[in-house]
Amino acid sequence: MKIATWNVNSLTARLPHVLQWTAANPVDLLCLQELKLTDDKFPHDALREAGYAHCAAFGQKTYNGVAILSRHPLQEVVKNIEGFEDEHARVIAATVDTAHGPVRVMNGYFVNGQEPGSEKFAYKMAWLTGLRAFVQAQMARHERLVLLGDFNIAPEDRDSFDPEGLRETIHHTTEEREHFRALLALGLVDSFRMFEQPEKSFSWWDYRMLGYQKNRGLRIDHILVSEGLKPHVKACAVDRTPRKWEKPSDHAPVILDIARGA
DNA sequence: ATGTCGCAGAGACTGCGA
Numbered sequence: 001m002k003i004a005t006w007n008v009n010s011l012t013a014r015l016p017h018v019l020q021w022t023a024a025n026p027v028d029l030l031c032l033q034e035l036k037l038t039d040d041k042f043p044h045d046a047l048r049e050a051g052y053a054h055c056a057a058f059g060q061k062t063y064n065g066v067a068i069l070s071r072h073p074l075q076e077v078v079k080n081i082e083g084f085e086d087e088h089a090r091v092i093a094a095t096v097d098t099a100h101g102p103v104r105v106m107n108g109y110f111v112n113g114q115e116p117g118s119e120k121f122a123y124k125m126a127w128l129t130g131l132r133a134f135v136q137a138q139m140a141r142h143e144r145l146v147l148l149g150d151f152n153i154a155p156e157d158r159d160s161f162d163p164e165g166l167r168e169t170i171h172h173t174t175e176e177r178e179h180f181r182a183l184l185a186l187g188l189v190d191s192f193r194m195f196e197q198p199e200k201s202f203s204w205w206d207y208r209m210l211g212y213q214k215n216r217g218l219r220i221d222h223i224l225v226s227e228g229l230k231p232h233v234k235a236c237a238v239d240r241t242p243r244k245w246e247k248p249s250d251h252a253p254v255i256l257d258i259a260r261g262a
Numbered sequence: 263a264t265g266t267c268g269c270a271g272a273g274a275c276t277g278c279g280a
Contacts, residue, residue, distance in 0.1 A: 009268070207266035208267090
């Protein structure tokens with residue numbers, strides 16, 4: 001079974017990319033962030049034709065918005081963080097049945113935070129604290145759990161094209177990295193780091209300054225798996241292919257491969 | 263230091279968020 005995450009930076013603008021990518025990569029679940037559309041505009045028909053008959057969407061106008069596209073039925077859909085009031089649509093969770101039992105999938109568009117010291121950074125910290133409590137509660141109920149999405153955190157120096165020059169700037173601060181480690185401390189594993197990866201592997205590149213062409217990127221899109229799921233993980237990789245297409249999202253998809261049966 | 267996007271509400275560009 002394959003599960004992917006992709007910040008599409010507007011599903012309206014990127015629907016052709018999603019259809020082209022899923023045609024070549026028919027993953028079982030595709031978790032999207034930054035839909036930038038309301039639920040009444042969600043393209044259910046086009047996605048059903050692409051094989052995703054079971055979509056759970058949580059959108060809003062202009063900003064944010066997340067969705068889980070699935071080839072299999074979804075159960076127990078939850079929107080946003082239980083116990084944390086939020087005006088933004090940033091989290092959607094659902095359960096999918098697999099050959100080795102149910103898997104809980106939590107898809108998040110984490111707060112960007114703009115700049116350390118800003119109000120938006122304070123919101124990012126509060127949001128991360130709220131998310132952690134919610135993930136902990138979900139983990140208590142779901143042994144096999146995936147937390148994935150656009151974390152807007154580069155966890156380590158090797159996840160940034162310029163760790164020295166960008167030290168303690170947004171995505172790189174000690175506080176953000178401590179939040180990331182606190183999520184791992186709940187019993188989650190960064191599936192990407194379970195495997196050998198190319199040097200300078202990133203998932204996001206700025207549209208400006210030829211960021212992609214110069215590989216000036218960050219690894220901020222992650223797939224964390226619970227200990228109960230870890231033995232079944234076969235692979236995790238970034239697919240840079242759609243970042244090279246015309247009018248791309250600034251993010252590339254990350255794909256997790258989980259063994260069937262087991 | 264921002265040379266890029268996408269969106270909204272205007273008003274044929276500007277501001278915002280990333």
